[in-house]
Amino acid sequence: DExxxxxxGDDDDDDDDYDSDDDKPLAAMSSSSSSKKAAVKTKLKIKIxxxxxxxxxxKREDTKPRKAIKEDPDRKKPAKKNTRExxxxxxxxxxxxxxxxxxxxxxxxxxxxxxxxxxxHAGVSFPEDYEPHGVKMLYNGTPVDLTPAQEEAATFFAAMxxxxxxxxxxxxxPIFIKNFFADFKGILGRQHVIQKFEKCxxxxxxxxxxxxxxxxxxxTDDEKKANKEDRNQVLHRFGFAIVDGHIxxxxxxxxxxxxxxxxRGEHPKMGKLKSRVAPEQVSMNLSECAAVPKCPVPGHAWGxxxxxxxxxxxxxxxxxxxxQSKYMxxxxxxxxxxxxxxxxxxxxxxxxxxxxxxxxxxxxxLKNKNVETRQLATATWVIDRLAxxxxxxxxxxxxxxxxxxxxxxxxxxxxxxxxEGIDNKEIELEFLGKDSMLFKQTIDFGAEMYNQGxxxxxxxxxxxxxxxxxxxxxxxxxxxxxxxxxxxxxxxxFMDGLTAKVFRTYNASKTLQEELRKHExxxxxxxxxxxEKVVQYNNANREVAILCNHQxxxxxxxxxQLESIGVxxxxxxxxxxxxxxxxxxxxxxxxxxxxxxxxxxxxxxxKAALAKAKRMKEAATTKEQKIKATEADEKAKxxxxxxxxxxxxxxxxxxxxxxxxxxxxxxxxxTAKVAKMELDLKHKDDNKEVSLGTSKINYMDPRISVAxxxxxxxxxxxxxxxxxxxxxxxxxxxxxDWEFNESIGNEx
DNA sequence: CTTCAGGACTCAGAAATGTGCGG
DNA sequence: CCCGCACATTTCTGAGTCCTGAA
Numbered sequence: 193d194e195x196x197x198x199x200x201g202d203d204d205d206d207d208d209d210y211d212s213d214d215d216k217p218l219a220a221m222s223s224s225s226s227s228k229k230a231a232v233k234t235k236l237k238i239k240i241x242x243x244x245x246x247x248x249x250x251k252r253e254d255t256k257p258r259k260a261i262k263e264d265p266d267r268k269k270p271a272k273k274n275t276r277e278x279x280x281x282x283x284x285x286x287x288x289x290x291x292x293x294x295x296x297x298x299x300x301x302x303x304x305x306x307x308x309x310x311x312x313h314a315g316v317s318f319p320e321d322y323e324p325h326g327v328k329m330l331y332n333g334t335p336v337d338l339t340p341a342q343e344e345a346a347t348f349f350a351a352m353x354x355x356x357x358x359x360x361x362x363x364x365x366p367i368f369i370k371n372f373f374a375d376f377k378g379i380l381g382r383q384h385v386i387q388k389f390e391k392c393x394x395x396x397x398x399x400x401x402x403x404x405x406x407x408x409x410x411x412t413d414d415e416k417k418a419n420k421e422d423r424n425q426v427l428h429r430f431g432f433a434i435v436d437g438h439i440x441x442x443x444x445x446x447x448x449x450x451x452x453x454x455x456r457g458e459h460p461k462m463g464k465l466k467s468r469v470a471p472e473q474v475s476m477n478l479s480e481c482a483a484v485p486k487c488p489v490p491g492h493a494w495g496x497x498x499x500x501x502x503x504x505x506x507x508x509x510x511x512x513x514x515x516q517s518k519y520m521x522x523x524x525x526x527x528x529x530x531x532x533x534x535x536x537x538x539x540x541x542x543x544x545x546x547x548x549x550x551x552x553x554x555x556x557x558l559k560n561k562n563v564e565t566r567q568l569a570t571a572t573w574v575i576d577r578l579a580x581x582x583x584x585x586x587x588x589x590x591x592x593x594x595x596x597x598x599x600x601x602x603x604x605x606x607x608x609x610x611x612e613g614i615d616n617k618e619i620e621l622e623f624l625g626k627d628s629m630l631f632k633q634t635i636d637f638g639a640e641m642y643n644q645g646x647x648x649x650x651x652x653x654x655x656x657x658x659x660x661x662x663x664x665x666x667x668x669x670x671x672x673x674x675x676x677x678x679x680x681x682x683x684x685x686f687m688d689g690l691t692a693k694v695f696r697t698y699n700a701s702k703t704l705q706e707e708l709r710k711h712e713x714x715x716x717x718x719x720x721x722x723x724e725k726v727v728q729y730n731n732a733n734r735e736v737a738i739l740c741n742h743q744x745x746x747x748x749x750x751x752x753q754l755e756s757i758g759v760x761x762x763x764x765x766x767x768x769x770x771x772x773x774x775x776x777x778x779x780x781x782x783x784x785x786x787x788x789x790x791x792x793x794x795x796x797x798x799k800a801a802l803a804k805a806k807r808m809k810e811a812a813t814t815k816e817q818k819i820k821a822t823e824a825d826e827k828a829k830x831x832x833x834x835x836x837x838x839x840x841x842x843x844x845x846x847x848x849x850x851x852x853x854x855x856x857x858x859x860x861x862x863t864a865k866v867a868k869m870e871l872d873l874k875h876k877d878d879n880k881e882v883s884l885g886t887s888k889i890n891y892m893d894p895r896i897s898v899a900x901x902x903x904x905x906x907x908x909x910x911x912x913x914x915x916x917x918x919x920x921x922x923x924x925x926x927x928x929d930w931e932f933n934e935s936i937g938n939e940x
Numbered sequence: 941c942t943t944c945a946g947g948a949c950t951c952a953g954a955a956a957t958g959t960g961c962g963g
Numbered sequence: 964c965c966c967g968c969a970c971a972t973t974t975c976t977g978a979g980t981c982c983t984g985a986a
Contacts, residue, residue, distance in 0.1 A: 533950095596979085627953060
């Protein structure tokens with residue numbers, strides 16, 4: 193410890209040597225000078241513990257690169273030697289290299305149930321205190337004085353979009369308002385003038401917020417840069433942790449700000465005020481030997497400091513709406529998440545080995561005399577074939593009423609939905625699943641696809657479901673005799689660690705692999721370009737997303753966009769018709785040909801307006817000027833759009849009388865345009881409600897995609913974004929013939 | 941030993957933000 | 964070559980699943 197002390201001064205000086213705090217290395221080290229000493233000290237300790245071969249006395253000029261790129265000895269040396277010639281890496285880049293250099297899957301494994309031996313981080317970053325704006329809401333038409341806390345609450349409500357998913361929905365708006373107002377009144381106190389929501393008028397605050405938005409829109413490029421720099425500062429202070437001597441990204445290092453609770457679906461608590469979390473409510477998890485990070489809020493301290501290496505979490509606190517725990521954890525590209533992810537997929541791969549046995553078992557048990565056994569078998573079929581979630585019990589006073597397999601109620605099943613008669617084996621399943629997403633499918637249990645192969649027992653499952661629903665009230669559970677715990681216990685008999693959710697991973701990965709293979713074996717495949725192959729990949733991805741019922745709601749913007757494409761399409765068709773008429777006129781020698789005027793004057797008009805708005809933006813210093821500038825800018829842009837629209841409507845015409853040949857050519861061009869747009873529209877319409885991302889991020893084994901890319905010479909960048917490549921770094925080295933099957937179960 | 945609440949993690953779509961392409 | 968817009972990506976935090984440990 194003594195020698196550590198003596199180094200500390202050294203290291204401190206060193207920090208000050210280099211130019212700015214942009215260069216200060218890690219999280220813990222960039223806190224203000226008082227905590228710096230402690231942090232530096234511990235950091236060195238860790239270094240020594242983690243890698244005993246590092247000499248105790250670190251030379252001053254050696255310190256900087258080692259901190260940033262210490263994981264990569266090959267990179268360190270040349271970078272050091274050539275400092276003058278090479279472009280200096282900025283801090284973000286150095287950290288990036290340091291993180292990439294650590295390949296956790298090649299590192300020694302820790303003891304069972306332990307996630308780390310040393311861990312240090314900078315704690316949680318807290319949002320700024322509330323800054324009162326002084327804009328008064330109206331009650332009964334008169335302005336009301338509010339304390340900052342009261343004003344803050346009013347502002348949370350004013351910030352809600354009146355047409356958004358909470359207040360715009362007539363089913364949820366009353367819940368939201370009731371909850372909000374109850375909490376608001378709690379802050380106001382009993383004696384307050386504000387008593388009835390109907391008499392409240394938040395529009396002055398709403399208007400103020402809109403103004404603020406306008407002001408923010410008017411920022412110059414320099415200000416934008418400065419904002420980004422600020423965010424980077426926070427990232428560099430809080431965004432990194434050191435786990436067992438390796439730098440790792442922290443996921444959610446920003447404390448959730450207070451606001452109105454935005455529950456999904458018909459959440460009974462939406463609109464309640466989510467309160468500001470104080471450092472005292474937050475517990476830290478880090479090494480015993482690590483410096484406790486300085487609490488970033490002046491005058492406050494962390495609630496608790498724990499040292500639990502079994503946990504992945506860095507900090508935890510409780511939210512006040514449902515009393516549930518929230519966590520600060522490492523980011524998706526970290527070793528913690530990577531390890532869990534790989535073991536998840538390996539477990540799913542291992543299911544390949546046991547699936548036949550499981551299907552044979554439920555085939556037998558579907559007819560078992562014992563209700564419990566029969567329900568377990570039927571539920572397993574549903575989870576296996578329909579990819580439903582297990583469906584835990586929910587308290588509808590506290591949470592939205594959503595269901596999964598075990599919690600399905602009689603009312604969610606409609607037998608013979610189309611009144612087709614006795615032989616009909618269709619059931620319409622209609623219920624709200626996770627996130628209140630609608631599951632609405634008519635399953636024909638008599639269909640071939642549900643009666644073929646080892647899992648095909650549709651007819652029997654249909655009989656069972658019918659029997660389970662018999663003599664029950666609408667609100668009773670279909671699978672009354674079982675629950676998720678029993679179901680999972682049942683599944684564990686077949687395979688170690690098997691639970692209901694593994695089936696979703698298994699089926700998603702399996703489906704992706706099979707869908708991809710289908711195309712690869714077709715004779716024309718080899719001729720396709722990489723882009724065309726990617727289209728097929730996305731089609732396979734779509735199959736998985738549909739299987740898992742991953743949806744997205746169509747936003748207003750998308751809706752109007754689709755509409756406008758429709759209008760454009762109609763215009764194009766009309767234009768083509770007109771072109772044909774012009775062609776006929778030309779043949780007949782008719783000289784009455786519609787022409788278009790030059791738009792030059794209007795073009796310049798629009799240009800001038802835009803330029804003026806830009807000048808206003810740059811010159812604006814006061815609030816009013818900024819708002820004016822943004823308004824002028826928007827006006828000019830609208831003008832431009834209008835002009836573009838007008839131009840588009842006349843785009844098929846000429847300024848001078850065209851030749852017959854010109855007209856012919858243009859008709860061909862317009863036909864192509866129409867065809868392209870029709871296809872585009874159909875494609876957009878088909879996909880507007882399917883969300884591909886969720887299955888890509890959570891369900892499809894990335895090694896299937898990587899191997900496919902390698903086999904087909906498709907660059908991985910076309911399939912996985914940067915973050916996804918980082919998240920799946922452990923999967924990048926698989927061979928082109930890698931397969932998702934039971935053999936991958938080893939790492940589970 | 942059993943039960944069950946709550947702790948700890950994965951999975952989810954909306955919203956915010958970034959980017960690249962076509963006019 | 965530039966600029967706006969459509970589309971892609973990232974951030975945010977709510978909503979599930981599953982298991983553990985306390986009573």
